[in-house]
Amino acid sequence: MDVKPVNRKSIYEDIVHQIRSMIDRGELAPGDKLPPERKLAELFSVSRNTVREAIKALAEQNILESRQGAGTFVCEGEQESFLTTFAGAILRKQPGLADVFEVRKLLEPEIAALAARNASQDELTRMEGVLIEQEEAMREGKPAGRLDQRLHELLAQASRNEVMLAMVVALHDDLSESRVEALQSRERQEASLAAHRAIIDAVRLGHVMQAEKAMREHLEEVEQIVLAKHD
Known part of the structure; x- marks a missing residue:
């Protein structure tokens, strides 16, 4: 293994x-x-x-x-068959980054909204823990791509929709933002942490529309950086 x-x-x-x-x-x-x-x-x-x-x-x-x-x-x-088949199909096709972000912008704001409705206290505690780890990684100058991925997956789990969770796992797995060097600068990590805090704050307070808006703005910002890097 x-x-x-x-x-x-x-x-x-x-x-x-x-x-x-x-x-x-x-x-x-x-x-x-x-x-x-x-x-x-x-x-x-x-x-x-x-x-x-x-x-x-x-x-x-x-x-x-x-x-x-x-x-x-x-x-x-x-x-499990769906998870494996769906994720495998996406990873085998190796879609372009623009296509990936188009799907993420359709999917993940709704996931954040559902999480604001459905997240348990235990799930919120886990999300807060990831934010703490992300802040520590930033202070120590370490990459935080895995933490970013974990946070998005925790939000998908909190949505209570297994299909959405499967899609997030597939879209993030080998297409992780951690592979984009431009996202690992101190300035970018600070912006990412602030965006994640805004999303989790909205989820914790049960503010559905604010959670959706915060996620959409976060993805649009990351998309601009990633696509500019690959132009």
């Missing part, structure tokens, strides 16, 4: 993200058995308790299934 080192904070969420990405790319197929907890702990360089926490989170999303005495398997339900 091709895994990457995980961040020290929110470790289990990084593992959750990596396993989901493997499924989305087709590296893990419905019905596949995961390595034992001990092996996963070695691969990710974390404790077995952390691995269990990640597996539990994925099981709650009906992505993994733990079978007593047999191990942990990728679920074979319709939701």
Whole structure:
């Protein structure tokens, strides 16, 4: 399994993200058995308790299934097949950035609006945690693309719409903003953090229209930077 080192904070969420990405790319197929907890702990360089926490989170999303005495398997339900097929189709086609942003501007403002209606306190706490990590990464001069991706996925989860979540995972996975050098300047990171704060503040307060507006403005700003870089 091709895994990457995980961040020290929110470790289990990084593992959750990596396993989901493997499924989305087709590296893990419905019905596949995961390595034992001990092996996963070695691969990710974390404790077995952390691995269990990640597996539990994925099981709650009906992505993994733990079978007593047999191990942990990728679920074979319709939701997982859709996630894998949809994400794989997008990544295989390698759409242009302009097309990706056009879809994101149609999709993600509505996701932010739904999140403002539906986000739980636990989901809001996770979002706030990502903002804290993003601020720390900025202070330390580290890239924050993975944190940006995680925040957008948390918003999609809070929308309570599994199709929207699948689309966000697919659009962000190998088309991450972290791959665009222009987005990693201190000025750009500060602007990104401010935009994310505005979105999460609106979600926390249940301000549906403001959450939608803040997300749209954020995407339009990022789009201008990214497309200018690739002209």
